Amino acid sequence: MRPCRRTSGRTALAVARSSRRDYLNGYFAGRVAEAVGLRDVMTREAPDADVVDHAGRLLHVICHCAGMGTTLALYPHADAVMAAHVRQVARLGPSVERCIAGVLARSLVSEALRDSVGPAERWATLRGAYLALLDREDWC
Template sequence: MAGWGRIYVVEALCRLVDGHPDVRPWPLRRAVDEDFLNGYFAGKVAQAAGPHQALAGSVADAEAVDHTGRLLHVLTCCQGMGTTLARYAHAEDVLAAHLRHLGHLGPSPGRYYIAALLARSLGEHGDQGSIAPVHRWWTYRNGYLALLGREDWCETARNALAAGDQRIVWLAEAASDPELRAFHTSVPSGEE
């Protein structure tokens, strides 16, 4: 299911979560599929799936962590479509838990990509449409940048770039931001 039809299906599943706990794993792990229409239902998924509960412990499954990253990114850029990150009641808890779990799980090209998107989205302008001061997100932005700056994360990004991973290629081409250290090499002083 894709496009507009997916919106209706996801919203229907979100309404079923409370009465049917066996439904909860799907929105927690698979609802967001990187289509721009995800903005219409991301807030409903965040409420129904409860990533703030699923990621609260010291252990969470990688699939839920990865999906939560995609969900958080959609919430940062769905102004005019649905609930934004600034209006999501558990935003800060989920951002903190997501960062913690990413640190434990380690890098992958997909995790690098989402962490970079989140760092960018939580940066200078904050989350689109946010009525909160931009600095509300800086702690989390800095946390994502710290992960992205770790050598193992940089190496993962460089390897994915060399392999032609289109997400990473796009990041590298758009990386005028020196904070994405994986794509910037500095020339030692005195050399040219």
Template sequence: MHEVITGPSVDDEVVDHTGRLLLVLTYSQGMGMTLAHYPHAEAVLTAHLHHLERLEPSSSRYSTAAWLADSLGKHGDTGSIGPAERWRSHRERYLALLDREDWCQVAREALAAQEPGILRLAETASGRRLRAFADRPPSGDGD
């Protein structure tokens, strides 16, 4: 993964797939290699962010970036990500991306269209803290 994503010219599908693989690594405690033990983790996260920042937003990219930001924080699976401080700069960059108006607009449109992935995200406490969903009333369902 690191050899492909760190290249200067990366296909959009590779960027999207890398995001999904990074999510698996953040939730894979006890099921294989975790992000904390992946030797190229920082390079892959940095490259993934670099490519996401140049791409058009989509609801799936928004969702992936939001779940990554959440999992890299203090509430992430510490067995998979290790100390949250290690990932702070990456988490902050994902959050900055999610705060961009073009990304917020895509998320709001997906929410209005009731896309399941965005609905699930918006129903979580982490999702409600995102600017795209800040005015959404809590559902009462919890996390």
């Protein structure tokens, strides 16, 4: 699937529509990440706050979709997108939407999600980055 050439507003809309807290989203969340070019969007210098927030929700879905669609363990850009997400969340600062960072940190080491996220060792550095972010004074 080729990445769509979208403006950041359209990218945010596409990602938002794919992460509406419905368990069926797991069937296509990985395809959405590929279609909107999530790696490219998240690794550019300063993506819109809406894109970062929706990307966090999409990553959350991908962490929970074993047996349905592309899992975090199988998503080819997972490491780059997760690293970019934690950097962008740190840049933007705290918000209710960005507290997904704590959920993502927990998901990365959950035994129940092992089929979706893979071995916890793979994510140790990123989990540490999410937890360090949550421990910052401005996040308390």
